[in-house]
Amino acid sequence: MKEFELIKEFFSFSQSKSGAVIEGVGDDCAVLSIPDKRQLVTSVDTLVEGVHFFSDINPADIAYKSLAVNVSDLAAMGAKPLGFTLAIALPKVEEDWLKAFSDGLQQASTAFDIPLIGGDTTKGPLTITINVLGTVKTDRALLRKSAQLDDDIWVTGYLGDAAAALGLHGKAQSRQLNNAEHYLWQQLLRPKPPIVFAKKLAKLAHAAIDVSDGLLVDLGHILEQSHCSAKIKVSSLPLSEQLTEFAGLEGAREFALNGGDDYELCFTAKPSMRNKILNLAEDLNINVHRIGSITAGEEAEIQLMLDGKPYKPKRQGWQHFSE
Amino acid sequence: MKEFELIKEFFSFSQSKSGAVIEGVGDDCAVLSIPDKRQLVTSVDTLVEGVHFFSDINPADIAYKSLAVNVSDLAAMGAKPLGFTLAIALPKVEEDWLKAFSDGLQQASTAFDIPLIGGDTTKGPLTITINVLGTVKTDRALLRKSAQLDDDIWVTGYLGDAAAALGLHGKAQSRQLNNAEHYLWQQLLRPKPPIVFAKKLAKLAHAAIDVSDGLLVDLGHILEQSHCSAKIKVSSLPLSEQLTEFAGLEGAREFALNGGDDYELCFTAKPSMRNKILNLAEDLNINVHRIGSITAGEEAEIQLMLDGKPYKPKRQGWQHFSE
Numbered sequence A, B: 001m002k003e004f005e006l007i008k009e010f011f012s013f014s015q016s017k018s019g020a021v022i023e024g025v026g027d028d029c030a031v032l033s034i035p036d037k038r039q040l041v042t043s044v045d046t047l048v049e050g051v052h053f054f055s056d057i058n059p060a061d062i063a064y065k066s067l068a069v070n071v072s073d074l075a076a077m078g079a080k081p082l083g084f085t086l087a088i089a090l091p092k093v094e095e096d097w098l099k100a101f102s103d104g105l106q107q108a109s110t111a112f113d114i115p116l117i118g119g120d121t122t123k124g125p126l127t128i129t130i131n132v133l134g135t136v137k138t139d140r141a142l143l144r145k146s147a148q149l150d151d152d153i154w155v156t157g158y159l160g161d162a163a164a165a166l167g168l169h170g171k172a173q174s175r176q177l178n179n180a181e182h183y184l185w186q187q188l189l190r191p192k193p194p195i196v197f198a199k200k201l202a203k204l205a206h207a208a209i210d211v212s213d214g215l216l217v218d219l220g221h222i223l224e225q226s227h228c229s230a231k232i233k234v235s236s237l238p239l240s241e242q243l244t245e246f247a248g249l250e251g252a253r254e255f256a257l258n259g260g261d262d263y264e265l266c267f268t269a270k271p272s273m274r275n276k277i278l279n280l281a282e283d284l285n286i287n288v289h290r291i292g293s294i295t296a297g298e299e300a301e302i303q304l305m306l307d308g309k310p311y312k313p314k315r316q317g318w319q320h321f322s323e
Helices: A002-010 A059-075 A095-111 A161-173 A179-189 A195-201 A215-226 A241-258 A271-283 B002-010 B059-075 B095-111 B161-173 B179-189 B195-201 B215-226 B241-258 B271-283
Strands: A021-023 A030-033 A038-048 A080-090 A116-123 A127-137 A152-156 A207-211 A229-233 A264-269 A288-295 A302-306 B021-023 B030-033 B038-048 B080-090 B116-123 B127-137 B152-156 B207-211 B229-233 B264-269 B288-295 B302-306
Touching: A002 A095, A030 A080, A030 A116, A038 A059, A038 B080, A038 B116, A038 B127, A059 A080, A059 A095, A059 A127, A059 A179, A059 A195, A059 A207, A080 A095, A080 B038, A080 B127, A116 B038, A127 B038, A127 B080, A127 B127, A152 A271, A161 A179, A161 A241, A179 A241, A195 A264, A195 A271, A207 A215, A215 A229, A215 A241, A215 A264, A215 A302, A264 A271, A271 A288, B002 B095, B030 B080, B030 B116, B038 B059, B059 B080, B059 B095, B059 B127, B059 B179, B059 B195, B059 B207, B080 B095, B152 B271, B161 B179, B161 B241, B179 B241, B195 B264, B195 B271, B207 B215, B215 B229, B215 B241, B215 B264, B215 B302, B264 B271, B271 B288
Parallel strands: A080 A116, A229 A302, B080 B116, B229 B302
Antiparallel strands: A021 A030, A030 B038, A038 A127, A038 B030, A080 A127, A152 A264, A152 A288, A207 A264, A229 A288, B021 B030, B038 B127, B080 B127, B152 B264, B152 B288, B207 B264, B229 B288
């Protein structure tokens, strides 16, 4: 009974506004209605203490990020959030910890408009697995394999902030971050996948992926699956002022190309869609930047250009690709 | 890339026969088609090494059971399996272990006709989280809250076998099980939720739950949510010959009432449905037994009767209920 009581107490906050949740937590399964002419999309991600997050991070931030990184996968499909399940293994039941975790989860659930529909609480090393569900109009999902020759390549938000923040853990815990560092740290803790923008983008774009392993790696997945290559203008990479202040321009570009944990969107679309994409982004107060274009060549090569010359990043975490 | 290669190598066996899987493993999300006039059902369960399974169990058995216990939740809704995601944390990458795990998962995937549609592989203490998806005809899910006064109470299969087997771990590992014990041990390792029967049962029954925490506890959930009580004939509890041989008649009844891990169905249906239910069970070669009926009284009491007298089980793991 304990498991059930736990779930009930801390994880019963979530109610769908959409009415899609017919039965939520409390039966063997949740029951959801799916609108006509929609396909279901689903993804799962696990976060393990000490592997994916530091042990001393606020449980509210752990919860927020756990949901955000999964919502990011929905955004990468152009999907509308439907609901999520939470499976959590906990070494012990600490009410304070659970309260904070539940608060952070609720904040993310509200921010991304995705209700909690079911879960499982067990004893074990701290491990958080979230499975998200969403819907897309039939055959309108933004797939990695759908990029087309001469498509523009776009990204939302700024890149590299979270990767730069990874080294700030000690300073953050001893409250010694300056303003720029504080901003970077927050980007690592609380990614904000552009889920509303992504849903509306589904009818404007061809392919999309979320930037979780670094732009070069993730764009590489699109290129591999679409059997094409890409040219990127390094001067067009979207860099936050804070990142440039923290790492210098060249350092910032390195973080933007090879860093991970951004949870922004990288997508491709026909050049004729530029105005529509810019208008949509402006309406929703989302930053978008056009950083390059899809080129011919099945080798999934990424050609980086700066001032008309090939650009060679220092770190080569992306050996799969040539510069 | 390692994660992706792992998933690809060991977890790419599963293809849907139904054509419901539009995109499987390999994009940000899987994409699934949902037939018209169907609702989606979903459930998640985590199994942790040392908590839910012994560390020395064959990985094939761990995988099989991990999927089976989740499919059991679909059965408890009367749902048709659609697909499942697997999130697995592993302390280290051992090819033999993964091969065996993958084989067991594939056996279960085939047995229950449910394809693997996505996953996440991470480093961490051995933890397996499976999220199952299924479909039901709109408003036909077998809910815990739908039991009605005078309904028959039925169970599938035999109860108590798995609970009796829990004490046989040492003997099993040293290969000293007699025939009856071997049978019991197999019931613990490889539960067989009656998923095909359950789907067809959806139009014959009112309420259902899977027996995972023991009959009294699980039937109790139906009674609480349906605001009713129940009378159970202890002599009608379905007991395997092997369990009676192993534990004696009284011991077997204790295991059947209070044991867990059966992953059989407990369901309620109108008495007028008896013939249809028996015919369906016969067609599908499923054992079903009528063990009692739903009675008035919102207290969710379970009255156990044997030879016309109240029966008092020795273990009282079900203090919530009166005898």
